[in-house]
Amino acid sequence: MLVSQLTFSFFLTLFLLSIGLLYLYFKNNFDKKFLYAGLFFFSGAGFLFSSYLMNLEIPPESIVFWNKFMFACIFAFFYCFPHFIYSMLDKPYTKKFSLLSGIFSAIIIFLLFATDLFIKNKTIEFAGHFRALKTNLNYFIVFLLILWTVYLFYDVIKYFKNKKPQMIDVRPMIAGIIIAIVFGTVDIVGTFLNIPVIPAIPDPFIFGIFFLMITFAWSFLSQYSIIFANLSKSREEIENLIAKSNKSFLEFVQLIAKTLDAKDEYTAGHSLRVLDYAMKIAEELNLSKNDKELLKQACLLHDIGKIGIPDGILNKKGKLTEKEMMYIKNHPILAKKILGTVGDFQPILEIVYSHHERVDGKGYPEGLRHDKIPLLARIIAVADTFDAMTSERPYRRAKTKEEAIEELKRVKDTQLDGEIVDIFIKILNTH
Known part of the structure; x- marks a missing residue:
């Protein structure tokens, strides 16, 4: 049996x-x-x-x-x-x-x-x-x-x-x-x-x-x-190689960012500070790991188009002419062209391209309105604006933290995304 x-x-x-x-x-x-x-x-x-x-x-x-x-x-x-x-x-x-x-x-x-x-x-x-x-x-x-x-x-x-x-x-x-x-x-x-x-x-x-x-x-x-x-x-070996590759890639991107910052004597460290502010906003918004990685790359490379702006315009102490302003407004377009030649940067093209758009549609280069602007680009816009206001410029002094916060409140829902501005102000007030 x-x-x-x-x-x-x-x-x-x-x-x-x-x-x-x-x-x-x-x-x-x-x-x-x-x-x-x-x-x-x-x-x-x-x-x-x-x-x-x-x-x-x-x-x-x-x-x-x-x-x-x-x-x-x-x-x-x-x-x-x-x-x-x-x-x-x-x-x-x-x-x-x-x-x-x-x-x-x-x-x-x-x-x-x-x-x-x-x-x-x-x-x-x-x-x-x-x-x-x-x-x-x-x-x-x-x-x-x-x-x-x-x-x-x-x-x-x-x-x-x-x-x-x-x-x-x-x-x-x-x-x-x-x-x-x-x-x-x-x-x-x-x-x-x-x-x-x-x-x-x-x-x-x-x-x-x-x-x-x-x-x-x-x-x-x-x-x-x-x-x-x-x-x-x-x-496990592949994951280790990918981790090392990602680390090397990020270090390479940081090197580019530092090189760009060195071009403008008044904005040394600008990209890294924008990165720091943007990542704090991303944490509050509970963004995915993938979105955070894209945001990190976009922050470090958002001003890569400035490589095509003559030093005389970047560091000019007086008011820019209309022609000189065209150089400034064209830098997102040049950034998209430069990054578009590298396959690994395809996911961040629109983010970098749109970080100077305004939620009221009066930004550049496309004049996009609120939801048409990528979320990560709106985050960078807030971080970029705050760092620009609190940094020395050839044509003005740096604003204090309090002055910059008041300016953020003034331009929210017109120039900048109001929800992101409120989150960022909350972050600034707790630090």
Whole structure:
């Protein structure tokens, strides 16, 4: 009873495994590794199911049918066994080999069901169990399968020595093949002697195939556990590389920002201060990590367009002429052109381009109104305006913090986003 329960449990396990593998075959661009594994374990599941049924009290005609079904699953190994092994080891094989093994298996299985050349339509009692009467031809085919398995065993060992697979533990496979060969041989000897060679195991060949399926399932699943372990390790290494790359990228952006600030002797450190103010606003707004990263880059590069403004205009102490103001108003346009040449800066183009827009539509370069202006650009506008007011300029003195706050209140909802201004003033009053 316990043996039957174990057999059914293993049948169910292999059946579900085979269904899962066939599903993966269709989901992974028809990867034949999953197809052959699915067919192999499906044959094993059919073998175990028929073995389970034959240990129950069923009619003689059913015993004959399920005996034939069992050997059909076994003879299917002529095709699916080598394909499964070679696909696991990534060992190449020819189309001719695949075609011949498939045709041979199909012919044997057809003759098995269509004729009594292999199994007679009557039963005999052997070791306390009723079994269908098998012919010498059936045992000859089983013997061929054993020889086929021996050859595959030799081929696997040779391949393993010449090119050791890194993603699979072949030791359970080798143990399973050896046990299947030994117990298959014992079964043939016992049949010809008409006595069970091992009384505790009335069907040695069934036991051998059963053990073969278990060891191959172990090897197949361990293959993917090794792959997943390596993937986890690779993922950690990639994440570390990305972190280092992001750090280097940010340092590069900061270097550009410092270079730009150095161009204007009155605004040294401006970009970093704008960054500091903007990130505090972002925290209050609970922006996502991705938005914060974009905001960080945009803050550091928001004035990159000033590289096209002559130093004489940037540092002029008097009032700018209309022509000189055109240089100033064109710097967001130039910034977009410069950053647009670098793929990594594509997400911040509109942010940098729009940071001088006003919520009342009187800003530049497009004259956009409130919601048409990106949120991150509106944040930068508030931070940029405050730092500009509290910094020395060639044409005026720096405002005090209190004066700058009053000016922010005056221009909110016209020049600047009122909600962001209120949040920023709250931040300033708590520091």
